[in-house]
Each structure stands twice: as C-alpha cells, then as structure tokens.
Amino acid sequence: MFSLDTWKEILKTIQKNKLRTFLTGFTVALGIFIYVTLYGMGNGLNNTFMKFFGDDATNIFRIYPSQTTLPFGGYKAKRQIEFKNNDLEAIAKEFGPLMDYITPQIQRGAFVTFKNKSDNYTTRGVAPGMQFAEKTIMMKGRYINAKDVRDRTKYAVIGRMVEKDLFQGEEAMGKYIDIGGSAFKVIGVFQDDGGDNEERFIYLPYSTRQLIEGNNDKVNQITLAFNEAIGYSGAMKFQSNLEDFLRKRKVISPKDPRGLRIENVADNLKQNQQFASVLKIIISGIAFSVIISGILGISNIMVFVVKERTKEIGIRKAMGATPRIIISTILLESIFITAIFGFIGLALGIITLNAIGGKVLEDDYFITNPAINSGTAIFVTILLIIAGALAAYVPAKRAARIKPIVALRDE
Amino acid sequence: MIEIKNLHKSYKMGSNSLHVLKGINFSCEAGELVAIMGSSGSGKSTLLNILGMLDELDEGSYDLDGVPIKNLNETKAAQYRNKFLGFIFQSFNLINYKSALENVALPLYYQRVGRKERQEKALKYLEQVGLKEWATHLPSELSGGQKQRVAIARAMAAEPKVLLADEPTGALDSKTSYEVMDLIQKINDAGNTILVVTHEEDIAEMCKRIVHLKDGVIVEDKKVEQVRASQYV
Numbered sequence: 001m002f003s004l005d006t007w008k009e010i011l012k013t014i015q016k017n018k019l020r021t022f023l024t025g026f027t028v029a030l031g032i033f034i035y036v037t038l039y040g041m042g043n044g045l046n047n048t049f050m051k052f053f054g055d056d057a058t059n060i061f062r063i064y065p066s067q068t069t070l071p072f073g074g075y076k077a078k079r080q081i082e083f084k085n086n087d088l089e090a091i092a093k094e095f096g097p098l099m100d101y102i103t104p105q106i107q108r109g110a111f112v113t114f115k116n117k118s119d120n121y122t123t124r125g126v127a128p129g130m131q132f133a134e135k136t137i138m139m140k141g142r143y144i145n146a147k148d149v150r151d152r153t154k155y156a157v158i159g160r161m162v163e164k165d166l167f168q169g170e171e172a173m174g175k176y177i178d179i180g181g182s183a184f185k186v187i188g189v190f191q192d193d194g195g196d197n198e199e200r201f202i203y204l205p206y207s208t209r210q211l212i213e214g215n216n217d218k219v220n221q222i223t224l225a226f227n228e229a230i231g232y233s234g235a236m237k238f239q240s241n242l243e244d245f246l247r248k249r250k251v252i253s254p255k256d257p258r259g260l261r262i263e264n265v266a267d268n269l270k271q272n273q274q275f276a277s278v279l280k281i282i283i284s285g286i287a288f289s290v291i292i293s294g295i296l297g298i299s300n301i302m303v304f305v306v307k308e309r310t311k312e313i314g315i316r317k318a319m320g321a322t323p324r325i326i327i328s329t330i331l332l333e334s335i336f337i338t339a340i341f342g343f344i345g346l347a348l349g350i351i352t353l354n355a356i357g358g359k360v361l362e363d364d365y366f367i368t369n370p371a372i373n374s375g376t377a378i379f380v381t382i383l384l385i386i387a388g389a390l391a392a393y394v395p396a397k398r399a400a401r402i403k404p405i406v407a408l409r410d411e
Numbered sequence: 412m413i414e415i416k417n418l419h420k421s422y423k424m425g426s427n428s429l430h431v432l433k434g435i436n437f438s439c440e441a442g443e444l445v446a447i448m449g450s451s452g453s454g455k456s457t458l459l460n461i462l463g464m465l466d467e468l469d470e471g472s473y474d475l476d477g478v479p480i481k482n483l484n485e486t487k488a489a490q491y492r493n494k495f496l497g498f499i500f501q502s503f504n505l506i507n508y509k510s511a512l513e514n515v516a517l518p519l520y521y522q523r524v525g526r527k528e529r530q531e532k533a534l535k536y537l538e539q540v541g542l543k544e545w546a547t548h549l550p551s552e553l554s555g556g557q558k559q560r561v562a563i564a565r566a567m568a569a570e571p572k573v574l575l576a577d578e579p580t581g582a583l584d585s586k587t588s589y590e591v592m593d594l595i596q597k598i599n600d601a602g603n604t605i606l607v608v609t610h611e612e613d614i615a616e617m618c619k620r621i622v623h624l625k626d627g628v629i630v631e632d633k634k635v636e637q638v639r640a641s642q643y644v
Contacts (some may be wrong), residue, residue: 007467016508061471241417315504318465320493320569322486374591401485 003184010333019309024301024334025341028334031294034378035287036349036372038241046372049276059100060133060237060265063222063246072253081250081259093247098238101229104219108211110180112202115165121162123179123202125209131225134192136203141173148205155208156184159199160191178243179204182212202377227379232266239264288355294384299391301333306395313399315408322399330396331389338388342381348410350377412476412573412604413439413462419470420457423642431457432472433627439606441572444599444637448613449624455578458624459608463496463575464488493521497566501578503558505550511537511561512546518569542593553568556587563594564628567603574598574605580614585641592617593640613638 013020067082088102106125112118124130131143139160148155156177163172176183179202192198198274224242226235244254252259252284307312313326353370420432430452439445449455460466461473464480475479475495483491497518498504505514516532538544540560542553550558559579566574576595580588592614599605599619607618615621617636623631632644 005520007518009520012508012513159607264610311504315506316517316521317462317489318492318498318504319518319565320489322489322521325521403466405460408465 012265017124022193024337027297028338029341029345031291032345033371034348038287040353040370040372042280046276047369049272058266059225059228062263064261066258067261068256070253070256074249081096081118085217100225102224103127103129104206105221106206113178117166123201125204132303136190139191149207152207152211154184155187157188157203161196161199161203178390287307297389298388301393303395306399310407314404317404326400327396334388334392342384346381412441414474416485418473431627441604443603444605444619446618446621448615454623455608455624459577464492473536486595495572497571497574499562499566501581503562510547514567535603538569540564553638555583559591576607589640589643592644
C-alpha cells in the first residue's frame with residue numbers, strides 16, 4: 001500500500017489533474033487558515049482580558065470613599081466621606097487574621113523636575129504593601145519600606161519611563177528630584193507589566209505626603225489584600241463584613257448606594273474571564289463551522305473526482321485492479337492532498353497571526369498576541385485529513401463496486 | 412481453453428426483461444483465432460463481456476483454462492482478469508495522462524511486477540507492435556492505429572491465456588484496420604488464443620473460425636481459410 005510505485009502513481013495523477021487538486025487543496029487550506037486565524041484572534045482577545053486584569057494582584061479590595069446621598073445618624077446628605085490613618089488601624093485590628101496587608105493611597109499630580117527637564121507626573125503616597133498589590137517589579141534599588149513611612153523620609157521610587165524621560169539615560173539612583181517644590185531622593189526604579197502608563201508613576205511614603213499637605217492624616221483610598229487561603233466565597237463574605245464595618249464606623253446609611261465603595265478585583269476578574277470564555281466559545285463555534293464546511297467541500301470534490309474518473313477506474317479494473325487497490329489509491333490521494341494543503345493553510349494562518357499581532361490591533365481591537373497553540377492546530381489539521389479520507393472513502397467504495405463494463409461504457 | 416455450456420443472460424429494462432443470450436454452447440482450443448459475428452443486438456458484445464468477466468452470467472457454466480468462472484467477487488474477478496485475459500477495445504481505452512509505456516505497464520503493475528522488470532517488459536511489447544520510439548508519448552500524440560497497437564501491447568503485456576478484442580478495428584480506416592489485423596494474426600501465429608468480436612465480413616475472414624450469432628443463439632460455427640492481412644498492407 002505504501003510502496004514507491006503507489007506514490008508514483010498518486011503523484012502522477014495529481015500532476016495531471018492540477019485544477020482539481022488545486023480546488024480540493026484550496027478548500028482545505030482555506031478552512032484551516034480561517035480556523036487558525038479566528039482561533040488565534042479569540043486567544044488574542046482573551047490575552048487582552050488577562051493583561052487588563054492580570055498585572056495586579058487578584059486578592060485585592062480597593063475601598064473608595066465618596067459623597068453620601070442619604071441623611072443618616074444625624075448627618076445631612078451630600079457629606080464627603082474621608083478615610084483617616086486610624087481607619088486603617090481599625091480595619092487591621094478587626095480583620096487582622098483575614099488580611100495579608102493593607103495600604104493607603106494618596107494620589108496627587110505633581111510637577112517634577114530634574115536639572116532642566118521637567119514634566120507632570122502622578123505621585124502615589126503608599127505603604128510597603130502597595131508593591132504587592134500592583135505587582136511592582138524593582139529594577140534598581142528598593143521600594144518604600146516601613147521605616148520610610150515611620151520616619152516620613154523624602155524618598156521616591158520612580159517608574160522606568162520616568163527615569164527614561166527625565167534622566168535621559170543618566171543614572172537616577174541617589175539623585176534628587178523636585179516633586180511639587182520638595183526635593184526627593186530616588187531610592188528605586190521599577191517596571192510594571194501593566195504598560196508604559198503604570199511606569200510613569202512615582203511612589204512616595206504616604207506619611208511624607210501627609211506631612212507636606214499640612215501634617216494631616218487623610219487617606220484617599222485604601223487597598224487591602226485578603227489572605228488567599230479564605231477562598232472566593234470567604235473573600236465575598238469578608239467584603240460584605242468589611243463594608244458593614246466601615247459603614248457603621250463612618251456613619252453611612254446601609255441603604256445609601258454611595259458613601260463608600262469596595263471594588264473586589266477577584267470578582268471583576270471572574271466576571272471578565274467568564275465574558276472572555278463565552279466570547280472564545282462563540283469564536284470557536286464559528287471557526288469549527290468553517291472547518292465543517294471545508295469538510296463538506298472536500299466531500300463534494302471527491303464525489304466529483306470519482307465520477308470524473310469512472311472510466312479510468314473501469315480501465316484499471318479491466319487491467320486487473322482489485323477494489324482494494326482502487327479504494328486505497330483514491331484514499332491516499334485525498335489524504336495526501338488534504339495533508340499538504342492542510343499544513344499550508346496552517347502555516348499561512350500562523351504567519352498571518354504573527355503578522356497582524358501588532359500595536360494597532362492591540363490598541364484598537366483589544367487583541368493581544370493572537371496565537372494558536374500547536375496542539376490545537378495540529379489536531380484540527382489531522383481532523384481535516386481524516387475527514388478528507390472519509391469524504392473520499394464513500395465515493396471510492398462506490399467506484400470500486402462499479403462493474404467495469406458499466407464504467408467502460410461511461411463516456 | 413474456453414468451455415461454455417448453455418449460457419443465458421438477460422438484462423432488466425425497467426419492468427421488462429431483455430433476454431440477450433439464450434443458451435450459448437461454445438468451446439475454443441488454445442491457439443485459435445475466432446471471430447464472433449453478428450448484427451447489433453445479436454448479443455456478441457454481451458458474450459465477450461461475460462467471457463471477459465466484465466459481466467456476470469445468469470445461467471449455465473463457463474470454464475476458462477479449466478477454472479470454473481462462477482460467483483466471483485470483485486477481487487477474485489480482478490485477479491482472474493489480470494491473470495487470464497487481455498482486453499482490446501474499440502475505443503482503445505488508454506489512460507490519457509499516461510505515456511504509451513506506462514499504459515502498457517499498467518497490467519504488470521497490478522501483477523505486482525517490479526518497476527524495472529515492468530519497464531523492460533512493456534518496452535519489449537511496444538517493440539513488438541513497432542512503437543518503441545513512441546514509448547514516452549501520450550495517447551493524444553498518437554494516431555488511431557498507433558493507439559490500438561499500444562492497447563494490443565498492453566493486452567499482451569500480462570501474457571494472458573486469451574486475448575479478447577471488441578471491435579478492434581471499429582474506429583479505424585480500412586488500411587489501419589488491416590495493419591491491426593496483421594498484428595493480431597502474427598500474435599496468433601505465436602500461439603496466442605484470440606477472440607475477435609466484429610461485424611465486418613472482411614475482418615472476420617482474417618480469422619480461422621467464424622461464429623455467427625443471431626438473436627442470442629449461435630446460428631453458424633465454421634472453420635474458414637484464413638485471409639492474411641499482410642497482403643493488403
């Protein structure tokens with residue numbers, strides 16, 4: 001069945017029927033190509049979701065204060081809620097065992113100068129825990145530590161882009177920069193997988209920021225990491241207990257839709273992952289339909305091929321070809337064509353994915369690194385080859401059963 | 412070589428049944444050159460198809476070289492055809508995308524003869540029919556007579572017991588017809604058994620025996636003085 005002669009015979013047939021070979025091959029290649037590209041796009045979309053939510057820790061609550069809308073506990077409506085340092089201490093005291101760390105955040109825009117270069121940057125007054133919450137990666141030096149917070153040091157940890165733009169290739173470590181009129185010493189440079197914008201932040205000890213702003217104890221926002229051991233349901237329960245605790249402490253009506261808000265990153269991530277996976281299922285469905293129509297295409301062409309070659313099959317049978325030989329030759333031919341063109345489509349698809357996986361797609365269509373894993377790609381190609389064989393088998397079997405006399409009469 | 416007893420064959424045409432062969436008794440020795448004659452509809456092609464195992468008989472018996480040909484499945488029939496029979500068709504039936512040599516080698520391929528031996532044998536038979544120089548040409552590049560000679564070489568290549576020719580000169584002019592008959596006579600002279608179906612009187616007289624069919628029965632079976640085709644060539 002796999003002798004050199006058989007292959008010579010098949011190659012000869014393919015050579016002599018170029019158009020037909022091309023049509024069959026084209027259907028197969030197109031099917032695989034579309035499947036690979038669509039599937040890759042789906043993956044790219046998924047990657048974007050992962051990127052949006054994957055660069056920060058996921059065991060995080062972010063607590064934002066806002067204005068109340070209902071009068072409560074003797075206070076009027078439209079009262080601005082503010083967190084203070086002692087709120088953090090109270091939370092730590094109440095929920096200590098459930099928590100990994102807690103950090104305030106005081107975000108301020110600032111005009112930052114080094115030598116004759118200056119620009120506007122966002123500064124964040126934080127505690128050491130923020131490094132884990134933001135998954136900040138230190139390139140040089142160190143992050144803000146507890147001693148910095150306690151001593152209210154004028155130390156700054158700057159992003160990679162800040163160093164690049166402000167220092168113009170000069171070493172930033174140990175240098176002093178002017179942040180909104182105060183000199184800060186650069187003690188660290190960081191990078192962040194969240195992209196360039198995240199690398200334009202400047203982190204300061206929150207206590208230093210409070211000192212600059214008139215030695216107050218106000219905090220914009222609280223970021224809190226729960227112990228991952230408590231699990232998803234534990235986190236949900238913690239969230240609702242925390243909200244109750246804070247509403248009571250800050251005297252906010254339990255019915256007030258505003259006043260404070262706790263953002264649960266884990267919950268957001270879960271919802272978005274669900275959305276992404278539904279999207280992926282839909283795309284896979286479409287891609288699979290394309291494959292199915294590719295298979296139908298092959299079946300159609302193979303039926304035609306066998307019909308077209310009825311007379312030739314008759315001649316071969318008169319010359320002593322057994323049905324087995326007839327069937328295996330047609331099958332091998334079909335498998336050979338689908339295999340070759342399947343891999344061509346596969347290669348083209350992968351090349352296309354690589355070519356389009358650029359910045360424009362990422363920014364405008366939320367598709368990051370579109371790719372198909374090799375396992376899926378090869379599985380689909382093999383599936384199509386098997387389908388090609390099955391598609392050829394039915395007409396081949398019928399051809400082999402035709403009486404040679406009938407086939408020879410066929411003009 | 413061939414032994415047929417009380418052969419019946421009918422075809423279903425819708426609800427009607429057409430009784431084509433109505434009890435044929437026929438035998439043929441090795442080395443004979445037999446013409447089967449008859450007008451169209453006499454059943455001569457049907458008889459040849461049954462002899463060639465291209466069609467099945469309904470009733471009666473058929474022995475070929477002492478082997479009963481009965482209830483063959485497709486595989487067995489293909490093997491017997493390959494071993495026992497060589498075919499020459501009116502419309503040549505060459506495979507149009509294969510060269511003359513490859514066409515001749517085809518039955519050998521199905522006999523699983525090795526590639527080199529196949530080429531040699533095919534070339535030898537092409538030489539016998541005088542087309543050695545045309546070995547690499549496609550059928551479309553050959554004249555009708557040449558095509559038929561390639562077909563004869565192909566039929567010979569498998570070294571069959573019996574050659575079956577169905578109107579071998581039907582598509583050829585008379586000069587080319589005589590050339591083909593000359594070749595057939597020479598092959599017969601070398602000891603091969605050949606059956607020729609024809610409706611042409613002059614072609615039949617170039618055989619050694621004429622069997623007349625009419626309405627599905629043999630009406631005449633006579634030995635004749637062979638007219639050599641070479642005198643017309």
